[in-house]
Amino acid sequence: MDEAYIEEGELFEHHRIVADPKQELLRVDKFLMDKLPNVTRNKVQDGIKDGFIKVNDESVKPNYKVRPGDVLTVELPEPPSDTEIVPENIPLNIVYEDEDILVVNKEPGMVVHPAYQNWSGTLVNALTWHFQNLPTMPNNDGRPGLVHRIDKDTSGLLVIAKNEKAMTSLAKQFFDHSIERTYYAIVWGEPIEDKGTIDVNLGRSLKDRRITAPFPEGDFGRKAITHYQVLKNLRYVSLIKCNLETGRTHQIRAHLKYIGHPLFNDATYGGDRILKGTTFTKYKQFVDNCFKIIPRQALHAKSLGFVHPSTNEFVQFDSELPADFQSAIEKWENYVNTVD
Missing domain, CATH: 3.10.290.10 (RNA-binding S4 domain)
Structure with a gap:
């Protein structure tokens, strides 16, 4: 097989x-x-x-x-891509840069690399404008500098390799699952345990290949491990921190849905409707307003840690929560305090 x-x-x-x-x-x-x-x-x-x-x-x-x-x-x-990269003068939010690496804070809504229906306006289009001669993984044309990626509507940190040495080092660290990645997420409901580990195989859904599905029996998919910790309970939703031990497609989104706590406003995994709370019209209007504030899955790649390709020292980078994410948290806090 x-x-x-x-x-x-x-x-x-x-x-x-x-x-x-x-x-x-x-x-x-x-x-x-x-x-x-x-x-x-x-x-x-x-x-x-x-x-x-x-x-x-x-x-x-x-x-x-x-x-x-x-x-x-x-x-x-990956197999080669036929995509021709057109450099575009798109501003980058650079968190750190030296001769080897670049750490950027990606805005929500930006696609990382050109693909079907998203041939322009991507992070790669911006990178090729601002930087010359970025390395490319063998047989991975069209994605210069990339060693990992995050979803279009997920915001947060990405590390870019600026030379072959950095690319080889970072790719191996991702391969070995030694990169430290911390995400913040707003989820529906309050997890029973304040801390936990989700160790459930993930793979493409047998019904819809666009979706990642859990395979708890381990009969399909690949091993996927997510560690989570509740940072704030807000009765109807919770702010949690997730640390990835593996990096499967849609891992956090699929794992959290599996344990009954989909990401807030995650349309792909059912979080774009009321899953916790009352049926009162006023509450429904409040939730709809929150959806408008953060019109995407509430997921942010907050920190990133790895061994620097040249110094061999462990480096770590952190980012602020984006405005839409922070506003949604504050709105829920105010709501919970008001109804109390």
């Missing part, structure tokens, strides 16, 4: 291949060349040497012979 995913946190294509019970002994590089589309032997061998290809969760050498029942996990760069 071959499962392929493009993850929010890591720009890698993922495959899980189980060797047939009658599989004859065959070098792992030759085996994968037969199984993966549009892949070269050099690409496979480089992936093995870099530790991106494992057999039974262990690193192997290119001359390893695949045996019946072996489980091969492959994480390779």
